[in-house]
Amino acid sequence: MQTVFLVLLLVAAVVGANAIYARFSLVPVAFLQIAAGLLLALTPFYRHFELEPEVFLFAIISVLMFNDGQNTSMRKLSHQIRTTLSLAVVLAIVTILIVGTVTHLIMPQFSLALALALGAIITPTDAVAVSSITTKVSVPKDVMTTLENESLFNDASGIVAFNLAIAALVTGKFSVVSGIGNFLYVFVGGIFVGAILGYIIVAVRIMLINMRVDTPSVIVPYTLLTPFVVYLLAEAVGVSGILAVVATGLIHGLQQERLRLTTSRLQIVMSTTWSIIASILNGIVFVLLGVSLPGVISHLQQRDTSSVAILVGVGVLLYLIMTLVRFLWIQLGFARIRAWTNREKALNSLVAALSGVHGTITLAMAFSLPLTLGNHAFTYRNDIIFVAAVVILVSLLVPTILLPLFLPKQVDKVAEEDIAQAKAEMVTDAIHMLNARYGDTPNASQTIMILEGQRAVDGRPKKARLAELFVKAYDCEEQTIHQMVASGELTPDLADRYLQIAEKTQLQNQRSFWQRLLLFFRFVVLGRWSMSKQARLRRKRMQALRRRGITREQALAKNKAIWSEIRNTEQKPYAAVVKMLNDSYTQDNQQEVIIVRRAYDERHRRLSGTRDFQQAQNELLIEAFQWEYNFIQAQLATKKYNHELGNALYEQISTDQLVFLQSINAD
Template sequence: MSTVFLVLLLIAAVVGANAIYARFTLVPVAFLQIAAGLLLSLIPLYRNFELEPEIFLLVIISVLMFNDGQNTNVRKLSHQLGTTLSLAVVLAIVTILIVGTVTHFLIPAFSLALSLALGAIITPTDAVAVSSITTKVSVPGEVMDTLENESLFNDASGIVAFNLAIAAVTTGQFSVMHGIGNFLYVFVGGIIVGLILGYVIVAIRIQLINMHVDTPSVIVPYTLLTPFVVYLVAEAAGVSGILAVVATGLIHGVQQERLRLTTSRLQIVMSTTWSIIASILNGIVFVLLGVSLPSVISHLQQRDTSSVAILVGIGILLYLVMTLVRFLWTQFDFAKIRAWDNHEKARNSLVLALSGVHGTITLAMAFSLPLTLGGHAFTYRNDLIFVAAVVILTSLLVPTILLPVLLPAKVDKVTPEDLAQAKVDMVTSAIHMIYARYGDTPNASEVIMILEGQRAVDGRPDRAQLNELFDQAYDLETHTVEQMVTDGEVTPQVAEKYMRVASQTRLQNQQSFGQRVILFFKFVVFGRWSWNRKARARRKAIHQIKTKGLSREQLIDRNRHVWDQMRAVEAKPYQAIVTFLNDSYATHNQQAVGIVRRAYDERHRRLSGTRDFQNAQNELLIQAFQLEYNFIQSQLATQKYSHALGNALYEQISTDQLVYLQSVNAE
């Protein structure tokens, strides 16, 4: 139970850091997650927290690598295959050898095998970490694609080299020829096993789709289990489980077109699920870094007070060595990146070198170091973890400072303001055309109500503006009901009952959070409102007199009759309010109008009861969405909208169409 609680706290820390980053993007999210981990380290439960190394490889690394593989653009990967292999395999091996040699020279206490293990740990780059520090700068597309492809395979290269080095540390023996042969067997064998398993798993999934067994409750768990199954099978065969997972992920990426033969709902659920899982797993690793750092530093200081300073210097030096090697590798065309001239080539090489950010895989491998060697505690485990942490932090800090100097600021192709305004125009056009074609028919009113929800925007509405709209809607409703009484459409008694409901709608929606809390205590703690006991007793007596002698069925009929009267009154004021809100709609009050409209729509749904025109309404809703598509096409044809803006709108319509049609069908 304590382990479950500890894991839940890790997830909560990730969520908290991500929530802060959503509002304050100046600091990379990785730093916020590390800070959250430092806070968790203050909790006594985490003082001796250890996560088994095998859990990192199986639960974290395998899942992340599979997700990276299935999201890789295979076409771009094939075009850059030479560059990718040069960076991810050849450069990774060269870097491991250089870092291992330098480390062994600087710290003779580290055997060569242990130094090479450190090189294998700190060599892999992390495209996710790169993305977190480049959100505000425009990285050349060729460079970013290269970084993403490199991180996919150099992770595997680093892990295979790391396993070989740890085996050498454990046994104390290492043969160059045996090491090369073992590397090829593990590397190539992992890819072959992954390809075979990938084809089998995809074939089964396609068969499930063809059999119409493609509900999220089946396909999503099936896909989530894939990296675990592939990893365990590959490890049992003695080959690289990580490379097998990557290969399986690539097969999923290649087969995406066939796997898209599923419902839109499943695609959205699948994409969202993987996005959330990858984000949480990446975040957990950085939180664990923050949790572990105080304990690691404490152990190092107990052994030697100068150890921490020395290891900080070693970590920074190794980062500089790796950055220099990366720069020279591309500058001397060992890995080619397209450039127009020597100046651009030098800039791309420098950006690629600085963007060699180390993150999740580096830290995960550091934590996967064995706790014991030969039955004794692994003496230098904390040293390696600390050096890896220094390299990670340095690789995050340096590009955060230097890349904004080297690269121009990122300019969004579509600003949130432009997208919001275009969506308002699109929905408004569809609403006007539906109203012109079908008028005030029940189907049209319901569809217009649904379309209104598309125009809502994020953020907090102006409270004064919101209250003013509710007041105006209530005044309009009062005037409409009074006119109905004058015209003899309803009796004064029924009108009075209806206006109580109308008044309640206004008061409930105008209350602030504090007022809602006070109202809650008035109802729950202090009794319903603050009237005295005599008033409550008097109302109870009147109610008993009115209902005396009535059976349960008669009381039900009486209540049903009251609600029927409410429905008869509500139709006309509701339509008046809808017309008023549509006429009042403008850019400056989108949020307030949307909230008021939803409040009255909800009351209308409650009072109007069930509907018997669902199929006709769905058909009309599909027409409305088609009108939105037509609007975008016309704007693109006249070049009023850019292609980027049009694509963004198309994507939102597709999502809205799925959500709204499902919600309507569920009613």
């Protein structure tokens, strides 16, 4: 139970940091997540927090690497395979050797095996971390693609090298030939096992699709379990579990066209689910960094007050060495990124070097260090974790400061203002078509109200304006009912019954949050007592009817007749309210009118109990969506809208239409 609570706190910290970033995006989200972790570290729950290294790799890293793999373009990867392998394998090994040697020279207390383990930890780059700090600048497309492809495989290179270094550290022995052979077995074997398992898993999923067993409740959990299964099986045969899940993810990406032969609903659910999970897991990594830092610093200070300053210097020095090595490697042509001029080549080399951000996998391997060596506490474990944390922080901070100095600002292909304006034009055109063909009928009016919801609306509805509209709607109903009584269409008794329903509609929709909370309390806590009280009243009422010679069946028939009369009565007041709301509609009160209209439409649907009304409205709305498509096609044909704006509007309509169709099925 305590573990579940700690995990929930981590997720809450990620959500809080993401919420702050959504409102204030000047600071990269990774820094906010680290800050959230530092706050958690102040709580007693995380004072002696220890993360199981195997759990970290299995539960977090495997999922993230699988997601990266399935979102990788195989076409781009195949075009850049030589550059990717040069950076992810050759450069990774060279960097590990250089960093390990330098560390061993400046810190002799670190054995060569331990220094190489540190090099393996801080070498892998993280494309997701790069994305989090480059949202404000426009990174060259080829550079970003190269970084994404590199991060898929250099993680595995780092992990394999790390495992070899730890094995040498534990046993005190290392053979170059054996090490290379083990590296190739673990590296190539991981890809091979992952590819085989990937094809099997995809084949089963396609079989489920062909059998029409492709509901989200089956396919989404099936896909979410994939990285865990692949990781465990690969580790069981002694190959890289991380590379195996990457290979399986790549197979999923390669088979996307076949996997898309399913419902649009499933595709949207799947895409959204993976996006949310990847975001949360990446955030948890940085929150854990913030949680762990205070404890690590405290242990270092207890041993030696100068240790922290020395290790900070070591971390900064190693980052500078790795950045310089990356720059020279690309600039000297060992890894090629397309460039037309020498200046562009130098810029690409510098951007790629500075964008070698370290994050998820670096922290994962640091936490994976064994707690003990030879039945004794691992003396330098906290030192290595701290150096890794310094490298992560510096690698995040440096590009955040430097990249905006020589890269242009990120410019959206379509401005939000243009999309909002185009939406307004699109909706207005559809509304004009509705009015021209169907006039001011209740069905058309309701469809118009739904279409209005597509417009971009800022802010929350005004309570005073909303209350005023509900009062006007009730007054409109009351006036209509009095006119019907005056003309002899209604009896005073039926009019009173109806006005009670109208007043209830007004009061129910104007309750504040606290009033609704009180109602909920009364329903939950006092519900049984209230139901028993109502049962007693019903029994007394039935006893009184029996004394008057009226049977239960006669009473029910009379009650049914009354409700039938109320349904017939409701038609005119409802139409009057619809007309009043349409006449009152402005751009300023759009939200309030839609809310009031929705309340009265829901009541009308409950009272009428007919499917014809809903069916007619559904048909009108589908027709309106088609008019919107036609409007966009016309604007694209006349080149009033560019293709990016047209695609954004198409996506908006498709999403709205899918949500609407799902609501029909739910009804």
